[in-house]
Amino acid sequence: MPQVLEFKLPDLGEGLTEAEIVRWLVEVGDVVAIDQPVVEVETAKAMVEVPCPYGGVVTARFGEEGAELPVGAPLLTVAVGSVESSVTGAGSGAGAAEAEPSGSGNVLVGYGTGAPPVRRRRVRPEGLSAPVAAGVGAAAAVASATAAPGEAAVSGRGADGVRGPVAVVSPLVRKLARQHDLDLRQLAGTGPDGLILRADVESAIRSAAAAPVAAPVGTSAATPAALPAAAVGRTAAPGGPAARPVGERIPLRGVRGAVADKLARSRREIPDATCWVDADATELMAARAAMNGAGGPGAGQKVSVLALLARICTAALARYPELNSMVDVEAREIVRLPEVHLGFAAQTERGLVVPVVRDAQARNVESIGAEIARLTEAARTGTLKPAELTGGTFTLNNYGVFGVDGSTPIINHPEAAMLGVGRIVPKPWVHEGELAVRRVVQLSLTFDHRVCDGGTAGGFLRYVADCVEQPAVLLRTL
Structure with a gap:
């Protein structure tokens, strides 16, 4: 007789506590293999396909598509063991399925490792009475144990x-x-x-x-007391709970909910300040054009403005390490970090995400650019891994792509600073003592005033602006 095992939503990394079911990849009655993806979920950080650590027949699925489940809640149950014994008249025909080993080869928190994955097969529904019944029973038991x-x-x-x-x-x-x-x-x-x-x-x-609201005795049906709360505005009945405002309601969950929580925490905890400067980016744009027009190794890969600005940031952080740090509130200590894990803001259909370029201080412009391109594509397709969205130490925010000149960005908690870059546009500019049309960009630095004072923040921003105006300045630190 097959043994019915329960597979619970695992911890998908980085302390995630919940996930939303986006799409089921298996149905009740499917034969699944070890490590076969069974459901696609959306966490607060990315879309993830969850592999099942057991091989056997799916007897129950828990949760509809769109439902949000906490880590540790049951996802599905699998009948593991001799599948043939539960399939009536299977024999060697199309309805037969071989037994699957029950160990997982995919590391999940709370589950072990084991055999390699194999293909799934579907079992005839009429042969699933025993496992399905067991699965439904398990579902009832689990729900009884976990419900309020x-x-x-x-x-x-x-x-x-x-x-x-x-x-x-x-x-x-x-x-x-x-x-x-x-x-x-x-x-x-x-x-x-x-x-x-x-x-x-x-x-x-x-x-x-939709049900009519009964009017109190002695109250005319035309009085407000006989109308639904939505019809008389937000005023609640005396002594009753406040009426909820009427309008479209959009749940703050998934990526949007995670962004909201992080931004709110940043505003609560970080005493931030912002400084900004206009810079003549004409020479930087000329240098980029020269790089992209030159032949030789790597000539096929175009250098982006964002990659150049990222390399300038790593050089500036080497000079001003105070801004590559975080505050340990409990210990009342500033922690200066040895590596620069550079985050960059990317707007996607699923909302704002901040992929992280690991060890950016050890990369050149081409390497940074290639990694930014890879992470950007993964962000657009929703395939970023949770580890690629966490652990940043400094963020670069290019809001110029939205056609705006300036902004005061909110620091990406628990980092200490964020550099904002506006659009690069032709403007009147005094160049070498004469008025000329130059390509100008506004740079803004929002920083945690606990980690440094204005002099350090101003020095960092001025160095970045100098590199933008005279890219040769950057050669000193390469």
Whole structure:
């Protein structure tokens, strides 16, 4: 008889606590191999395909697409062992499936390593009665153990018409019900074996909102007391909870939620200040054109302005290491960091992300440019790994691509500084004593005033501006 094992959402790295199910890659009844991706999830940092550490038959899936699950919540159950014994009439025909070993070759927090992956095969649904039943039972047990008091099991009706305990698996379903004061015991689930789904809760919420509000005795139906709260504005009834404002609601979760949390924390904890300067970037642009027009090794790879600015930043941080640091609040110490892990802001369809170029201080312009290009493409396709989005020590923010000249960026906590770069545009400029049209850029530095004073920040920014105006200055530090 197969043994039903439960696979829980693992810690995907960097202390992530939750993930949203984007797309299931397997269905109940599939035969999965060890380390086969079974679900695609979106964490606060990236899109990740989660491999299953067990091989066998999928007996249950927990959570609908779009549901948010905490780390440690069940993802699916797998019947591991002799699959043939659970497949009626399988023999050597198309419905047969070989037994899978149960160890994982992919390192996941909480799971071991083992055999290499093999291909999955589908088993005929009629042969899955035993594993599926076991999986549903496991789901009910897990939900009963993890749900809040009064929500572990609710009364519902299964496919056979018999009422009994129904598992509420998704934490999102429970949370949604709590937010709208719904009693899950009063809902009949439409999922497998009466499972209450998110759609069931949302349907109940809509029904409650559409229900007429009874007027108090002696109150005319035309008075505000007889109208829904949304019809009379935000004013709540005396002694009651404040009415929620009416409008489109967009959940702060995934990448957007992570950005919101980090920016809010930065504003709360970091006493930041900003200084800025205009710089003549004409010579820098000419130097870039000369680099891209020259032949020789690496001539096929174009040098970007961002790569040049990144190399200038690493040279400036070598001179002003105070800005490549962080503050240990508990120890009341400034920690100066030996390596420069340079983050750069990248706007994607999923929101703002900050990929990190590791050990940027040891790279030349071509190496930095190639890594920026690779990370940018991964950001656009949503394939950045969590480790590629964390651990930055300094951030370069090129908001000039949005057609703006200046900004006061928020520091990427827990870093100590961020350099902002505006658009490079032709402007009147006094050059060698005469008025001329030059290509001008505004540079701004936002810094943590705990790690340095204005003199250090001004020195850093002035050095960056000097390198922009006279790229030969950078040759001294190469």
